[in-house]
Amino acid sequence: MRIAVIGAGGVGGYFGARLAAAGDDVTFVARGRHLAAIREKGLTVRSPLGDLRVPSEAVVPSISDLDAPDLVMVAVKLWDTEDVARQLAPLAEGGAAVVSFQNGVQKDTVLRRHLPAGSVLGGVGYISAFIEEPGVVVHNGTLQRLVFGEYDRTESPRARAFLDRAVAAGIDAEISADIExxxxxxxxxxxxxxxxxxxxxxxxxxxxxxxxxxxxxxxxxxxxxxxxxxxxxxxxxxxxxxxxxxxxxxxxxxxxxxxxxxxxxxxxxxxxxxxxxxxxxxxxxxxxxxxxxxxxxxxxxxxxxxxxxxxxxxxxxxxxxx
Incomplete structure (x- = not known):
């Protein structure tokens, strides 16, 4: 699966690295000192479930650098959602699914203001992880779970495909019948x-x-x-x-x-x-x-x-x- 991860912090860095280690084509969008460190040494994830390293070529500085992903995982801080949504519009209009694993209950409302409503899946992530230093994400404990689903409560092929990839990556994952x-x-x-x-x-x-x-x-x-x-x-x-x-x-x-x-x-x-x-x-x-x-x-x-x-x-x- 071709997956783009917007934000390579605790949530995006950890789950994206797990998917990449399982063989998915994962590209991270990062910025600032974190971007510079990943470009120099790759992304390191330290976890009680096993450490991971993502190569430096898997990161880009801009959403415009992404090449037709099947699914986009949004994992930026909430104040960046509006700007990210605007930049994701061409990808979503081209058929990419978009699922946010951000905090809060207003995130998908913001995404749907800029993206085709049908492109947006709902999602929640459960993990304690953070950027310890630029280029390094630390996972605390063993909790690492993703739950996602369609807002119309159907079990769509794209949700099933993502579930299969998450499970193959060793992620505790589930499709929700009532994602709201x-x-x-x-x-x-x-x-x-x-x-x-x-x-x-x-x-x-x-x-x-x-x-x-x-x-x-x-x-x-x-x-x-x-x-x-x-x-x-x-x-x-x-x-x-x-x-x-x-x-x-x-x-x-x-x-x-x-x-x-x-x-x-x-x-x-x-x-x-x-x-x-x-x-x-x-x-x-x-x-x-x-x-x-x-x-x-x-x-x-x-x-x-x-x-x-x-x-x-x-x-x-x-x-x-x-």
Whole structure:
């Protein structure tokens, strides 16, 4: 299968490398120091499931350099989605399928603004991985799962073909019969994990082990469930308790990519996570005080370390739009 991976970070770098190792024709689009390092030494993935190395010729600097892929995996930060979608239009119009494994519940709406609606599959990824240094991606733990599917709930030949390739690559993968619900179920957990680990500045073990922060984690997730149900998504009313039990099974040291970005002084996906829950709640008349508080607490860091950005007076909403 000819696969393009837009973004060679934790998600794109890891899953793309697994597919390449299984014999698929995978091309990565990267930029900056990460691109330069991959061009010089290739992409290295360090994982408890086995280390991988992708050769330097598998990376290009621009989407315009891609040559008619069968499927495009989008794995960039959420603020880049609009720009990426515009650049992907010629490929999608030429028949390429596009599946985003980004965070959030608004990503595919953005993609469909620029791409043929039928070209977009829904997708979610489950993994803890990040760029340790330019050219090197580190996978934490053994969780590595992709779930994807068509929005019309059919099991299409292209979804089946991608499933076959993912399974052949040793990836835990599944086709979802209701991908919108699946995306929201991931969103419930993701907002809880990202919001609380970032606000508390500690991994999940600390968050779930303290009565106060554990209650915060549950309430943050319960608010996401309430917003999703108000939007018509068939989430179980008690799904937050289900996800809290799931959090109890995670490695104590596990954290979120937003917490990692916060500690590194990087820009945050805040406006698409707790900020998005708060904004959607306001639109739907659903109370979201915990998510609003987290969005407000982290607002000064939305564009990165305030000291490094000059302490600019920027609201979370303004930051999310940039």
């Amino acid at each position: 619900r699946t995306i929201w179920e991931k969103f419930v957990f993701l907002v809880g994990l990202s919001g609380t680990t970032s606000a508390v500045r500690q991994p999940i073990g600390v968050v779930r082990g303290d009565p106060g922060s554990r209650a915060l984690l549950r309430e943050v997730m319960h608010e996401v469930v309430a917003v999703g149900r108000a939007k018509g998504v068939a989430l179980d009313p008690g799904f937050a308790d289900d996800r809290l039990a799931f959090c109890d099974t995670l490695p104590a040291a596990m954290t979120s990519s937003m917490h990692n970005d916060l500690l590194r002084g990087n820009r945050l996906e805040l406006g698409w996570l707790s900020g998005a829950v708060a904004d959607l709640g306001a639109e739907l008349d659903v109370a979201t005080p915990r998510n609003r508080a987290i969005a407000d607490i982290l607002s000064p860091y939305a564009l990165g370390d305030p000291a490094a950005t000059g302490g600019a007076d920027v609201s979370a909403a303004e930051a999310a739009s940039r």
